[in-house]
Amino acid sequence: MGRTLAVTFEPVGRTIPVTPGQTFLRAAQDAGIDVMATCGGRGRCHSCRIKIVKGSVPPPTIMDTVQLGHDEVREGFRLSCQTAVSSDCAVMVMPPIAEGGHQILSCSHVFRETTSLDSGVEKRLIKAGLPTEEHHQTSDVEEILAALGNGVSGDVPLDLLRKVPALLRDDGGALTVTTFNKRIIDLESGDTTTHRYGMAFDIGTTSIVGFLLDLATGEQLAAVGSLNPQAVYGGDLMSRIAFAQFNAEALKKLQTRVLAAINGFVKEACDKAKVAPAHVYKVVIVGNTCMHHIFLGIDPTHVGLAPYAPSVRSPIVVTARELLVRVNPNAAVCFLPIVAGFVGADTMAVVLATRIYDSPHVRVAVDIGTNGEVVMGSRRKLVACSAPAGPALEGAQIKHGMRGALGAIEKVEIADDVVCGVIGGVPPIGICGSGLIDAVAKMLDAKIVGPSGLLRIEERDVLAPALRDRLVERDGERQFVLAWAAASGHGQDITISQQDIRQLQLAKGAIYSGILMLKKVMGVQDGQIKELMLAGGFGNYINIESAVRIHLLPDLPVERIRYVGNAAALGAQMALLSETERSRAIALARSIEHVSLAARPDFQDIFIEAICFPGDEAADMLLSGGA
């Protein structure tokens, strides 16, 4: 090996040897140091930026200047994906992946749905006899099965067989047998029948949430969650797939990361609830098609290419041992089925949780996330599509964007001047997705932004003086200052740029075109939609009026739009507690009609309508074919 350089990454404070010429991002990733790279390390965003705090600052690349601007470049900021290590140095990673106080929704409300408690996991205390007569053709296992009765399968996992001789002879033969769907998955000495637990996980592109439940009572014992640690390899699905494309080693990396996170959650939840991981017998995992494939170690390459077909749609049940999930090794790890394309197991969970299949009227469920999904219908028919919004709605690829964490602007009021609501009530340091939606809605009302999405700098003189001063042009780009440097938490103006508004238009346009397309396929008008259910961790923080104002959501009366919480996580818990619900998901997955947006000839018109704000003339002209 040739000469290496020493690079210290702050704030973790780790120094690693790096081959000269390697990028900072690659070096950090190889050493297991988390650096966000929302665009997948292609110089298309600034999430991976670092500040060189010690040592010589390498000359900026063109992409540094494009993404960071002259000021930041001068201050020593660089894109870690573009900048090669050329000397010993120390760099500050920003923003760190572990931001404090995330507002990622954990479905903490008590599980009230009238789900029957039939998890399929049963525990029985038995007292099996020992074989007594040599001429009886019997065995220890047969004695256990005889004591159990009622059709339990004799197909016993090898690790349990190895425990049988001692178990049967200790403790006077009193033992607890655990079965999942009539198959023995655990044998323990003594009475452990009250210890019967399960876990449900929703693996999202951006975040993961998990829940530990008591399978006997349905009670939620612990909720855990964090960002998806794969996010350092790309913020949206497609960059995640691109990272693993035709590259088994990269796929392994993604799989290992998510598995490590899940195992961390198992431990954390079990510690919290004082439950032994060995007493977790069933795990239900939901996630979009890409997360599903990656967790299972199935190459997702072709999911990312037209016609975006999954490798498998049917429900999968494997042992925890096979997947290396650290619960009981014979526990059943169940994946809900996939509908088609990117409409994955998470959508099935949303369908279960919202009971949209059981409605006499047309309802629509919108799961807003990095990859959004829309399901529409009633008990007669259900249609679904996936809407690739990208991470902009979560604050990524937005100039001053950040996650919904401490210091994020989440609410905006505009009258004679701007008033920002900030998470934690501290001076703001950025804007999160729900704040961006609120800000642009209010800016439309105040005529700071026109229906085409343009910041109306030419007409700023009609604005109140305080607003006029905020509408500026900087670095050749139109910007609106939400918070002045003096009022911010980091001494810099927090602005919404023209480019940010275009990003928002594309993101909300993806979701809204999904809704428009399903309305068209179902042949329904807004008036016929009885209810719109907004799901997803992020959906809870959106101001509904603002979401309607910018046409992220259709023009329904606000009382017909309702948050339903993290429905995917709720659906996963329902499938955990109830095999009836899990079977229902399996049956429903086959009956839902998948609508592929991009493949439809009318998509272009719908998309044009969807990316505009209400009242845009150009879109109206295009759609009417007029003038």
Next chain:
Amino acid sequence: MGNVPTLQIPEGWQSRVPAGWDWTELWVAIEKGKHKIAHELVQKAIDAQIHPKTILDDGLFPGFNLQGDRFSEQIIFIPEMLITARAMKAGLALIRPLLAAAAEKPVGTFIIGTVLGDMHDIGQTIVTIMLENAGFRVINLGTDTHPDKFIDAAKREKADLVGFSALLSTTIYYQKVTIEEFAKAGLRSKVKILVGGAPTSQQWADEIGADGWGKDAMLAVQLAKRLVKEPREAWE
């Protein structure tokens, strides 16, 4: 303000039209995307015996270029660009046969398509119209285009330029593959290859050995105009 695109009025346009003629209405019609008015005004110009090349350069392009510049500057967005492109197309439809009759040769032949695995076509639709407006003969192969289809079309049409669009991080891979296939087929030096699409960059274009990267539709057309003049191995 910094970069405010303005209408570039063609120099000496008065000398190329009858006395009292005014292009303003047509410039505005193209700018505002009024395709019916654009159609009428171009017909009026033809009836007034104005040379088709003059109608194109002096009548249609100023409004179109203005919008193209605004698009590059993010002042307008996809819908506005599409209606302008549509108005331009309406006017062009009337003069194209006349241009052909006047022996106006196309600037070059351009094969365009979205790469294998990718179904997006709004971007390449805009580029196609803009290339046609700029005088190229454009063969649009549509979406999800196999490398062989690009190669067959390039051979058949004796293409000067080939452009691949890709809108997904997962499909830009096929820009690379398609360029490799052109090299394997021994055609790499006969055509200039351009790439574009949201996940692409100049760096990506260089990495995969493309001849150029179009950041947006307007810049792609400028690039095409430049590349078509560069030397290439001739088709038999």
